[in-house]
Each structure stands twice: as C-alpha cells, then as structure tokens.
Amino acid sequence: MTTQTLPIYQIDAFTDLLFAGNPAAVVPLTQWLPDDVLQKIAMENNLSETAFFVPCDNSEEADFHIRWFTPTVEVPLCGHATLASAFVIFNHLGFQRDLVKLQSQSGILTAGRDGDAIVLNFPRQPITAQAISDEVLTALGGVKPVEAYVVLSRDTDIVAVYDDAAAVRGMKPDMSVLGRLAGRGVIVTAPGDKTGLDMVSRFFVPAIGINEDPVTGYMHCVVAPYWADRLGQAEVVGYQASARGGVVVCKIDGERVHLKGEAVLYLKGEIVIPA
Known part of the structure; x- marks a missing residue:
C-alpha cells in the first residue's frame, strides 16, 4: 500500500503550562484531503478538535484556509485549535509577519502575536x-x-447563567x-469568585463526542459579551473550570471579541496515511 506522511503538532492552548489548557492537534496541509480522511484523522487523534489548514493563493484575502473537526463532526468555529494553529504557524512554519489571516466557515479570523501570547479576533456570538x-x-x-x-x-447551544460560581465548578x-x-x-456560567476573574464557565458537548471541552474560545465569544454588558466593562477575564482549566482574557470590540491566551508545544511528529 502506498502511503504519505503529514506533519502533526499537539499544542496545549490557553495556558503557559504543559498539561494544562486545552490540547489541540494541528495538521498543516499543502492541499485538502477528502473530508472523510480529515474526519478519520480527527477521530484517531481523539482530542476535542483537530485543526487542518492549507495556504491560500495570492488572489485571496487570507493567508490560510482553516477547518476544525471533533472526533465525530466538523464544526464551524473553534478558538483553542485556532490559537494552536497560529502558534504552529508563527513558531514552526517560518511565517514572518505578526498577524495571520485565516479563512473559515465563520468568515476571516485573525491571530496576532502579543509578546508570548496570541490574540484571536473572532465574531461575537449573540444569545x-x-x-x-x-x-x-x-x-x-x-x-x-x-x-x-x-x-x-x-x-x-444552551446557556445557563448561575449566581454562584460554586454551582458551576461543582456541577456533575x-x-x-x-x-x-x-x-x-x-x-x-457564573460571576467570578476569585480576584482577577470576572466569570467562571464550563462547556458540555457530549452530543459531538466531547463530554467537557477543557478551554473553549467559541464559548468565550458567547459568555464574554454577556458578562461585559452586565459589568459595564469592555474587557473581562474568564476562567474555564474544567479539570485542566484555563484563563481567557476577552475584549469586546463591537461585533468582534478579542481572545488572548498562550500556548505550549507538547508533541510534533508525522502521521502516516494511505496516499
């Protein structure tokens, strides 16, 4: 059987510590593979999301096309796997600029360097x-x-707001x-219960193969505008109270949400699939 190899990275996103935050697989491609192969790779990785991206041509507004797959389905938006992809693009693929533009099912997203952190520019998710x-x-x-x-x-997607973070943290x-x-x-989601935290949240998605997502960029595009409006401030800090946990700094900018976080390399290697 003829095979081909593809690079793969596993990144812990929304954390500066290994074995924390949300792990995502990142597979850079030169051209798209069939959808069923992308889904099988994501299923084999068995992480909440695997991100795939290919370079755009010179006529397009973005640098890369990006897609995200859970172990069971493709999803239209994923924050932590975008952060992980930007980390790979900036640190392992020789990308020279400090801002990368990504074409997606949710429109053009950007990711920019900010010291050791990366800032994502995502669409606000109204409720x-x-x-x-x-x-x-x-x-x-x-x-x-x-x-x-x-x-x-x-x-x-249901959003349940509680008045006590203990109810969110202790939920089973x-x-x-x-x-x-x-x-x-x-x-x-609930108000923050520690100094420097404006909100505490969790995200349960067993219907698409993820019991609890460890740290979710998309979710913060939902809860950050809600808490920013309630608190009367443009910037809020969220903690996702999963077993791994992670902090997301969020800034509301009209219909966009800026999500700031760090990332750490866990693994890089090759996967072998049929050609």
Whole structure:
C-alpha cells in the first residue's frame, strides 16, 4: 500500500503550562484531503478538535484556509485549535509577519502575536432568552439557573447563567442524558469568585463526542459579551473550570471579541496515511 506522511503538532492552548489548557492537534496541509480522511484523522487523534489548514493563493484575502473537526463532526468555529494553529504557524512554519489571516466557515479570523501570547479576533456570538427544558435541568443536577438563553448562530447551544460560581465548578452533569438531547452543547456560567476573574464557565458537548471541552474560545465569544454588558466593562477575564482549566482574557470590540491566551508545544511528529 502506498502511503504519505503529514506533519502533526499537539499544542496545549490557553495556558503557559504543559498539561494544562486545552490540547489541540494541528495538521498543516499543502492541499485538502477528502473530508472523510480529515474526519478519520480527527477521530484517531481523539482530542476535542483537530485543526487542518492549507495556504491560500495570492488572489485571496487570507493567508490560510482553516477547518476544525471533533472526533465525530466538523464544526464551524473553534478558538483553542485556532490559537494552536497560529502558534504552529508563527513558531514552526517560518511565517514572518505578526498577524495571520485565516479563512473559515465563520468568515476571516485573525491571530496576532502579543509578546508570548496570541490574540484571536473572532465574531461575537449573540444569545436570546429561552427556557431550559426539564430534561436538561435534570441532567445538570436540578440546580435551576437564574437566566437561560440559546446561542443564535447555533440555536441548539444552551446557556445557563448561575449566581454562584460554586454551582458551576461543582456541577456533575449526566453526560449520557446530555448526549441524547437534540441540543449540541450546554454552557454554564457564573460571576467570578476569585480576584482577577470576572466569570467562571464550563462547556458540555457530549452530543459531538466531547463530554467537557477543557478551554473553549467559541464559548468565550458567547459568555464574554454577556458578562461585559452586565459589568459595564469592555474587557473581562474568564476562567474555564474544567479539570485542566484555563484563563481567557476577552475584549469586546463591537461585533468582534478579542481572545488572548498562550500556548505550549507538547508533541510534533508525522502521521502516516494511505496516499
């Protein structure tokens, strides 16, 4: 059987410490592989997301096209795997500029160097009020939120707002129930409970093969504008209270959200697939 090798990197994103933050696989390509092969690679990696990107041609506005796959599906937006991809582009692929433009299903995204950190420019994710079903409430442990919403761009993503970070930190959802729901994911969030933290959040997405995402850029495009509006400030700091944990510094800029975080290289190597 004829085979080909591809470079692969595994990056811990939204952290400056190895074995923390959110691990993402990054596979740079010279041209797109068939979608089923991309999905199989992501399934084999078994991380919350694997990012793939190819160079754009000179006529396009961006430097690279980027796509993201969970172990089971392609998703339209992923923050930590974009941060991981930018880290690879800046530090391992010889990219000379301090700002990279990425074409995606969610439009053009940018990632810029900021000292040891990288700042992502992502679209704000508006929400609208909607009650939580009894089934979801039971799966979350029966603790009723003070407010509930859905994300307009993904009308199956639920947002549950609590008034106590302890409720968010201590939540033990029934993933088997959440995984059977028509909804894609559930975000739970509350005010920050430590100095320097404006919000504490978690993101459960068993319906797409991820019980709990460790640190989520997309989610902060949902919760950061919410808390910024409530607190009356343009910049908020979020902590994602997963087992690995991670801090995301968020700045609201109209319909865009700037997400700032660091990243650490864990692995680089090659994968071997059929040619």
